[in-house]
Amino acid sequence: MKWRRTTAPRVAAEPLDQSRIAWLMAVAACALVPHGSHLPGWLIAVAALLFTWRLAQWKLGWPGASGLVKLLVVIACCAGVSLTFGRLFGREPGVALLTLMLVLKLHELRSTRDGHTVVLLGYFMLLTAFLYSQTPAMAAALGVSMTVITAALIALTGPPAAPRALLRHAAWMMAQALPFMLVLFVLFPRVPGPLWGLPLDAYSGTSGLSDSMSPGSISQLSLSGAIAFRVRFEGDAPPARDLYWRGPVLSAFDGRTWRQGSSAQRIGDGVPHTVPGRPLGYEVTLEPHNRNWLFALETVTTLPAGVRVSDDWQLFGRDGVRTRRRDRFESVLGARPGIEEWSGHLDAARQLPRDGNPRARQLAQTLRADSPADTVEAGLRLFRREAFVYTLTPPLLGDDGIDAFLFDTRRGFCEHYAGAFVFLMRAAGLPARVVTGYQGGERNEVDDYVVVRQSDAHAWAEVWLKGEGWRRVDPTAAILPSRIERGLADLPAGEPVPFVARVDLGWLRSLRHQWEAANNAWNQWVLSYDQQKQRELLSRLGMSQPDWRLMTIWLASLCALFATALTLWAMRRSVSADALARAWSGVDRALRPAGLGREAWEGPLDYAARIGRLRPDLAPVLSQACRLYADARYGAVPPAAATRELKACARALRRQRTPPRP
């Protein structure tokens, strides 16, 4: 058999002209800039270098990169990516390789086809930027980038045109797509859960409470102004001092670190005990913190589906919280659950290390009173009486940290007080445990959400009293009641107050509230627009029982409606008001505010003559404009050139319309 080599018929490669190459470089720049904040430095340098080289080739006529150079760059960069990230797959290395491909493609622009590749890559790069950030600012920036890329696509396929005209065209196309986007966003049937999974490396770098507590862990967290979660109460929000958001409960102590104990391991689907009282409903929108526990007010009574609770009233989701999630809880404030606590848990809550902290143990013996309640009182009295200082920057403590804190330094943050208090209670024979979580929260007047930040992280104590249950005792409140009333803003003078907690900058605060409310609205209605929100919205729009069939019908009809409306409008526009007429009315609009508008019945030359008598300074431009219009509209002159010049005249008249001051 004889092989005949055939070459595929080559598509006539249409070479790219200089203006289109400039557009494609703009595409690369627009697609890469949003990635600037997270790409590794060396890659940014390489990309910038390659880009500048291409720019110099375009502008100064430098020689282009040869095939060998490009090959070497590819090999070196792939090695670099693999070294930096340890692999070639995943989000980070993938975006890095895309960046490289896009910049290298700029050195390979031979035909229109290459141009299309760059445009496509540009769109794809924009999409990947959403894997890193989904803030409104990023969305706006990507909208601008998308306009530029679309303009480049028009430049690539259409006849040559001025950049401004192309950008306007692109923006106009995007504006026309907007109603379709909204309809699809609102009505497209939502599936629960994300459509695709993200690699694990997408979730690094989130902060929050951990499952253990040692001196310094919470005060570190308190310096962060990041938002932990947002809450919307059904009805009025309770005062801040009553808001104790329960997180990990720590009942095991090894002498230095508090950890979760056996009671946290026993997890059930319902609440361990019923709690009497009037429940308060609220909705918590939790920022991702990568752990599986959730936060709710003490003491929670009603759980949403998929949330479980441990014997020590700690809430857990199924998996780590990797995306923003929203849950509705009900809680009874000021309840004391657990009158009939299982003895195993109580025993665990009395456990102390065999030795260590002898002075504290001795002190605990002096606190023992007739009734357990009095013992608790005595413990709190101790903190109130002695000269304890509440500070974000406590000194370092060595071994026997509780002894050192109670008797030597007496300077500490909430974790010191909570830890020491629980230690004392246990040493005095009472079951007690440390509860970590958040305390308080700031109401945003703009959207009425209560915002809880990492700086609200807190630790307090719980003591079990026979016949009463678990009683919350907050030793920090004994030292510095205002910490509980008003948050960190009231730290003693000289303490470094976290920037976001400062109250003296009132304007900054209200600005921040506005900004956060806008962000929250974006989060609530755009990013977390899920099946439930969709149902909620659609039923509010009068669509009861929205199922996917009904939604599809609505979707199709609304899209058809928009398409018809846009078509009709476009047809009408071309008949009623052509470009020349619009440019002419632009002249009128320019002068009307100064009371120099054209009468409806006035001919163009008469108009120019009349205004020329009133305002001789406008006469040259206006009479030119009127002559242009008259010639184009009533003469046999083609109107295209006149339209352009007429627009320029309108701009000039707008500048001149206020009379020069004598």
Next chain:
Amino acid sequence: MSDPRAVVDAASTLILGKRSRLELALTCLIAGGHLLIEDVPGTGKTTLAHVMARLLGLDFRRVQFTSDLLPADILGVSVFERETGAFRFHPGPVFTQVLLADEVNRATPRTQSALLEAMEEHQVSVEGETRPLPEPFFVIATQNPASQIGTYPLPESQLDRFMMRITMGYPDPAAERALLTGRDRRSLLADLAPVADAATLTAWRTRAEGIHVSDALIDYVQALIAYTRTGGAYRLGLSPRAGLALLAAARARALLDARNHVLPEDVQAVMPAVALHRLPMLEQPASHDDAARHLLQAVALPV
């Protein structure tokens, strides 16, 4: 070919301060229409007709209309000649290029209609024989609106035959002073040399007919006509003939302005003269100017 504006310039030396009227009169003649001048005696109506005829190098005849004027007095009559034994036609004053019909409303309707037929057909039928009139042929008629006693006002159907009706008005003080101190008009008229001739006038008319009229302008003319018919201000709207006359006059006016396309300004300039005498208003306006303003300002220019 000379510029039509030269006619107006030359006429202005004799008829002082009436440039816009002279322009309208010339526009009417270039457009091939007949002119009706309406004003009180002594305002220069006759002089205007004389001057126009002379400057355009046209034959000029004048007939003073009276109530005993017969059609034959205008058209001509066949007289039996004994020498030849046959009837011979003696052409009347209508066989001229410019006929000034002074005080046209003083003649009986019978005589008026004889004239009007000649105006419309550019020919005369006498005793079964049709005789063409010279070309060009214009009638410039005058009438005095002030004294209506013993007159036969022209009916609307006949007013429609006149392309334009203009008024003269009193001269302004400066013009009046120049008139009072200057030479006698009649001797001035005798000294006036023609600026153009019949052929030139025909050429101008041909050129005017070739002037570009855009769709936008037709839109405007139609809007104006529609307003007179449906606007509610007039007892009777403009006829199609009036529409044609309006457009022809606007073209001539554009020619006078040395432009090769017609502007709404041209239409507006000739509109009162062309339209108002054909538009019986429901409420009599205070003046011609008021009526003109009302008509023009009621219709917006289509963009």
